[in-house]
Amino acid sequence: MNENKINEKRRSFLVKLSVGLAAISAAIAGVPVLSAVFAPLIKKTPKLWRQVGLVDTFNVGDTKLVTFENADPENWAGVTAHSAAWLRRDAENKFTAFSANCTHLGCPVRWESDAELFMCPCHGGVYYKDGTVAAGPPPKALVQYAVRINKNQVEIQTAPIPITNITA
Amino acid sequence: MNKLKQIWRWIDDRSGFSEIFMPLIKHPVPPGAKWSYVFGSATLFCLVLQVITGVALSLLYQPSSSDAYQSLQFITHQAAFGRTLRGIHYFGASAMIIMVGIHMIRVYITAAYKYPREMAWISGVILLFMTIAMGFTGQLLRWDSNGVWSSVVAAEQLGRVPFIGKWLARLLLGGDTIGGHSLSRFYAYHVFIIPAIIFLFVGYHLMLVIRNGISEPPKAGRPVDPKTYRKWYKELLEKSGVPFWPYAAWRDLLFGALVIIAIIGMAVAFGPPELTQPPDPAIIYATPKPDWYMLSIFSLFALMPPNIESYMIVIGPVLTIIILLALPFISNKGERSPIRRPWAIFGSGCVVVFIFSLFLLGERSDWSPNFKAKPLNASTIHSTDQHVVHGASLFYKKGCLYCHKVGEAGGMKGPDLSHVYTRLSEGEMKIRIVNGGDDMPAYGGILSKKDMEDVIAFLKSRK
Numbered sequence: 116m117n118e119n120k121i122n123e124k125r126r127s128f129l130v131k132l133s134v135g136l137a138a139i140s141a142a143i144a145g146v147p148v149l150s151a152v153f154a155p156l157i158k159k160t161p162k163l164w165r166q167v168g169l170v171d172t173f174n175v176g177d178t179k180l181v182t183f184e185n186a187d188p189e190n191w192a193g194v195t196a197h198s199a200a201w202l203r204r205d206a207e208n209k210f211t212a213f214s215a216n217c218t219h220l221g222c223p224v225r226w227e228s229d230a231e232l233f234m235c236p237c238h239g240g241v242y243y244k245d246g247t248v249a250a251g252p253p254p255k256a257l258v259q260y261a262v263r264i265n266k267n268q269v270e271i272q273t274a275p276i277p278i279t280n281i282t283a
Numbered sequence: 284m285n286k287l288k289q290i291w292r293w294i295d296d297r298s299g300f301s302e303i304f305m306p307l308i309k310h311p312v313p314p315g316a317k318w319s320y321v322f323g324s325a326t327l328f329c330l331v332l333q334v335i336t337g338v339a340l341s342l343l344y345q346p347s348s349s350d351a352y353q354s355l356q357f358i359t360h361q362a363a364f365g366r367t368l369r370g371i372h373y374f375g376a377s378a379m380i381i382m383v384g385i386h387m388i389r390v391y392i393t394a395a396y397k398y399p400r401e402m403a404w405i406s407g408v409i410l411l412f413m414t415i416a417m418g419f420t421g422q423l424l425r426w427d428s429n430g431v432w433s434s435v436v437a438a439e440q441l442g443r444v445p446f447i448g449k450w451l452a453r454l455l456l457g458g459d460t461i462g463g464h465s466l467s468r469f470y471a472y473h474v475f476i477i478p479a480i481i482f483l484f485v486g487y488h489l490m491l492v493i494r495n496g497i498s499e500p501p502k503a504g505r506p507v508d509p510k511t512y513r514k515w516y517k518e519l520l521e522k523s524g525v526p527f528w529p530y531a532a533w534r535d536l537l538f539g540a541l542v543i544i545a546i547i548g549m550a551v552a553f554g555p556p557e558l559t560q561p562p563d564p565a566i567i568y569a570t571p572k573p574d575w576y577m578l579s580i581f582s583l584f585a586l587m588p589p590n591i592e593s594y595m596i597v598i599g600p601v602l603t604i605i606i607l608l609a610l611p612f613i614s615n616k617g618e619r620s621p622i623r624r625p626w627a628i629f630g631s632g633c634v635v636v637f638i639f640s641l642f643l644l645g646e647r648s649d650w651s652p653n654f655k656a657k658p659l660n661a662s663t664i665h666s667t668d669q670h671v672v673h674g675a676s677l678f679y680k681k682g683c684l685y686c687h688k689v690g691e692a693g694g695m696k697g698p699d700l701s702h703v704y705t706r707l708s709e710g711e712m713k714i715r716i717v718n719g720g721d722d723m724p725a726y727g728g729i730l731s732k733k734d735m736e737d738v739i740a741f742l743k744s745r746k
Contacts, residue, residue: 155453155464182565189463193349195431196462197565215567220584221435223567225654230682231729236570237436238585239650239686239696241724249724251650252589275459276435278442278452281593 161186164263164270173204173269178226178244181212186273200260200271201226201233203244212260212271213246218279219253233257254283311524312531313499313516319393320497320531321538322386326414328539329379330485332546333417336372337474343368344424346470348463351426352561359555370550376418378546380576383414388631391610394619395498398509401611403491406484408607413481415576420473422574426466428560432571434465435564443596461564496520501619509616570651578645579638585650586641652685653694663690666744674741677734681726689745697723704746712742 150157165183173179181202188196201213201224213233217224222237232249233242241250246257258277263270295301343362345354358365387407390396396404419437423430438452457464496516525531556574560566573581587595621628658679664672678684686696693700703712716735719725730738 153454155456155458156450158458160459180567185460185462189348191347191349192463193347194561194563194565195348195465197563198460199565199567216435219439221439222432222571223569225567227682227685229680232682232724234652234654234682234685236651236654237572237581239652239722241652243724243728250719250722252585252587252592254589254593276438276452276456276461278449279439279593280448281443281445281597283593 160275161273163273164265165273166265166268167200167202167271168269170264170267170269173202173210175204175206178203178228180215180226181269181271183271183273198273199223202262202269202271208264210262210264210269211246212262214258214260214274214277216258216277217253218248218255218257218277218283219251221276221278224257254279307493308528308532309526310493310496311520312497312527313519314523314525315500316497316531317500318534318538319389319500321534322382322389324535325539325542326379326382326386327485328543329375329382329546330481332375332543333372333379334478336368336375339368340372341474346424346466346474348426348461348466348562351424351466352558355426355558359558366554367547367550369555370553371546372421373555374546374549374553376421377574377576378542379414380418382542383411387411388635390498392621392624392627392631393498393501394507394614394624394627396611396615397507397617397619398512398615399495400491400498401615403488403495404611405608406488406491408604410481410484410488411607412604413477413484416477417473417481418574418576420469420477422577423469424466424473425556425558426562427558428562428566428569429571431461431562431564432569433573434461434469436571440596443593445597461562498619501621503618503620503622505620506617507615507619570654572648575642579641582641582645582648585648586644647695649695651694652682652696654685656684656693659684659689659692663692664741664744668740668744670737670740671744672741674737674739677730677738678741681729681734681738683738686723700742700745702745704743709739709743712739 163186167181167183178201180199182197182199185192185196185198199215201215203211203213205211213224215223217235217237217240219235219238219240222235222240224233224235224240224242226233231244233244233246235241235251235253239251240248240253242253242257243249246259248254248256258274260274261272263272340358343354343358343365345351355369358369360366362368390404390407419433423434423437434456438455441451441455442448444451453459455468456462457468499516499519560569572578583599584592584596618624656679659675664675666672678687678689684693686694688695688699689701707715713735715723716730716738717725717727719727726735
């Protein structure tokens, strides 16, 4: 009777031990797995200034498409490391850079220079030249990039793809 | 010959093949389970085809953000039978979505989700969404300009999820922007993660089919009573059940084979979707559009009132999933016959018509500006008046023609202005142009006074 009781206790302890060890080993193995899954949330992307052209290559009043490299491109990113923005020279020393992503669902907006409007091909979003919504479903104005002039070069600060949230 | 039989008997005895599989293959099914029952197995045949062609494609495809586009060009234009292989995988995905849709409608209309098959319905709902997810991630692996921008659209939709939206968007894209990690992630979703979930639930779904048996064809006045159903079903099978193989399975095989032949035929005749421009996010002259099975949702985003859209992007799918999962709990007994459930038929009909209408609207995409519109020609302008001619030129240059049709040219977003002067006065036209409207920009700050007069002169000539 006593021996059975001891055996039962021993069995119960060994069951707990084996389940516990299995759980610990799974948890330890899970650390690198989860770090791969959540890597994009863990990694901090730097914000860098990228040159997009000499100041004189932009005429006052014109809006031009400029392309630049993302902040932290991987060697295997190829052409996907590129970003684009619509850059306008408002005055001699003033530039504005608009994101090329529609705030509705991120599609690429295009500048129609004669109409002075940004238009989105996906769902018909339209923006005025200052980026405010003119028509269609976009919930907010076009997002702007930070711009500066540095040693006669126009520079744009890299930024994430603008993601519109539910309250926009 | 006897030696071969002996060898087979040894293998069969030690492997347990007959012991394990023969009861499954020969399990009795209710009589009368005929052609309406073939869509589930046809979905399975499509899945097997997708797995096989997917493995073959993975031998040729480079799952790297920088190289995928070139490898797709190689598969399509250089690899032996590569075009056909991509075509089969593309049309196979379409067929799988059609089959899973018809299967689900059949199960709903005949109320086969009722007791004791609730879990078969729930696992089926999960499989439906996984199939759609496979279709969408597959479209992203077609890593061209359309694939890049479609992934941004998906990230934007995830971004609407309250509190964690931006994190979900980053997890999807593999970072803040499209880049080296993006395609690796889409590849992992499409080739490992979602298929693993599909295999798990297909196995469970089939296990439930064996455990609970396939639903008998419904009969008006023969309701499902959970207290007596299992006993009644067992007696039905004992009395008049027929072995699945070959008496029921031959229809599955025949229909499945015809579906696969049709897929291959379409692949050979039409080929896979042609690639668009390279996957460079700086190429912004692109018009992203999803494959046909997502086109209804694409249309919904264009037609929904903007003030509720952000909420509906989140609430819509969540509500749909909850309703579908809740169905067998709301109604798990009673009549199964469609004749006694007219609202079920009406509801299914409405859903099909709704989705199909949105699909047709998505094909036309009238809400998108027609960037391909060309300047109006002399015969359409039909005037030598300098103001009218200049107005017509401005009508094109200022983007009006992208949204309004004049004669045969122009877009469909706004009203057709071919005869606008027969319904609007000069004053009314001016007010609309200056102030804009619900879905039209205000041109008051864009057009000079003289340009405005010429545009009006042109519109006044449209009668």
